[in-house]
Amino acid sequence: MNVFIIGTGLIGGSFAIDIKAAFNEALIYGIDQNEENLNKALALGVIDNKASLKGLKDATIVIIAIPVDATVTIISEVLDVVSDDCLVFDVGSTKQKLCEVVSNHHKRRNYLAAHPIAGTEFSGPEAAVANLYRGKTNIVCEVEKTAFKLQEKGMEIFSRLGMRIRYMDPVSHDKHIAYVSHLSHISSFMLGKTVIEKEKNERDIFDMAGSGFASTVRLAKSSPAMWAPIFKHNKENVIETLQEYITNLTQFKELMEKDDFDEIYKEMESTNHIKSILKGIN
Structure with missing residues (x-):
């Protein structure tokens, strides 16, 4: 399982740590505009390899863990590159604008709008911790617009990481x-x-x-x-x-x-x- 994480800070890094622990076959690839963060994540063992957006064609899972304005900007490009069998989900704290942006994308079915309500006041790869998401609520929006087999893939990850799932529309x-x-x-x-x-x-x-x-x-x-x-x-x-x-x-x-x-x-x-x-x- 090739997991590409865009944004290797607290949220993305914590996903990397937990997914590696929960899925023995997972290889974690990191993408980050901040080269220093990327190097730290690699040195700390949070990620296994550095990558670029071009590499997303080989992804099984893509997790977008960057600020919401950057996610809105990059999401279409990410969907353009991934294969039909790849699940893309974000972890942003706002959902309405993002769901609107992808609503007409030809690979909308590959995207799952998620918001795990977890975190700390710290940032950067060094802030990433194990079990950050265990027992936390993960709000999923517009799940019906994601391909069923990809929904299942996402729910298996969320379940193994110990998250509770709530469904909600983006506006609410x-x-x-x-x-x-x-x-x-x-x-x-x-x-x-x-x-x-x-x-x-x-x-x-x-x-x-x-x-x-x-x-x-x-x-x-x-x-x-x-x-x-x-x-x-x-x-x-x-x-x-x-x-x-x-x-x-x-x-x-x-x-x-x-x-x-x-x-x-x-x-x-x-x-x-x-x-x-x-x-x-x-």
């Missing part, structure tokens, strides 16, 4: 993911910005930062090269979620100004219900 996916992923990253980036600006005048602030701050701002360490295109592609949904978030923050501020701490207590108590919703999620 992008709307829901804006709330549960994109908004949290924006919040983290802006919290980090606020504290950094304050730190200019109060040098001791980071010495006082506890685990609560560290966990909340963790996502601010994520790659801007990956997240800026996501916000661009999901602009309308992100703006909608931001507006709702800003409204809640403003209401909280107004309660503080009114010294209405009984209502603040009720707001927090009501929100505690999220503990039961998120129970068991890593």
Whole structure:
């Protein structure tokens, strides 16, 4: 099984590690515009060989693990090269625009739109880890547009890697993911910005930062090269979620100004219900 991974960073590299462990016959080929990343991936044993897009004609599986804007640009070229028996899937955090781009491609049946909800705040081949996807949800969109035998090939990979599968249309996916992923990253980036600006005048602030701050701002360490295109592609949904978030923050501020701490207590108590919703999620 010849597995070509376009993008040898955290996400693509972690797929490489797990696929090599799950499929003894798998040979992993890496494609990356960043030659340094490609060399690191090879030196670390994440990939077995370097490759180029021309080599995709020999691929059994192609995994596109690059920023979503780059995926939209390259997806048609990838489909043009692969054989009829090759499965191509991406791992991007937005799906509507990508599915629209490939909708009329003559090899649309070779493509599976996927979004494994997994990752860390780190990037690059050195960030790749084993079992990143075990127990994680993988959202698959427009599965009916992928050839059945290629669906089966993809599901076998996802199953062996320990992922749970959810099916969703691209529009719903992008709307829901804006709330549960994109908004949290924006919040983290802006919290980090606020504290950094304050730190200019109060040098001791980071010495006082506890685990609560560290966990909340963790996502601010994520790659801007990956997240800026996501916000661009999901602009309308992100703006909608931001507006709702800003409204809640403003209401909280107004309660503080009114010294209405009984209502603040009720707001927090009501929100505690999220503990039961998120129970068991890593």
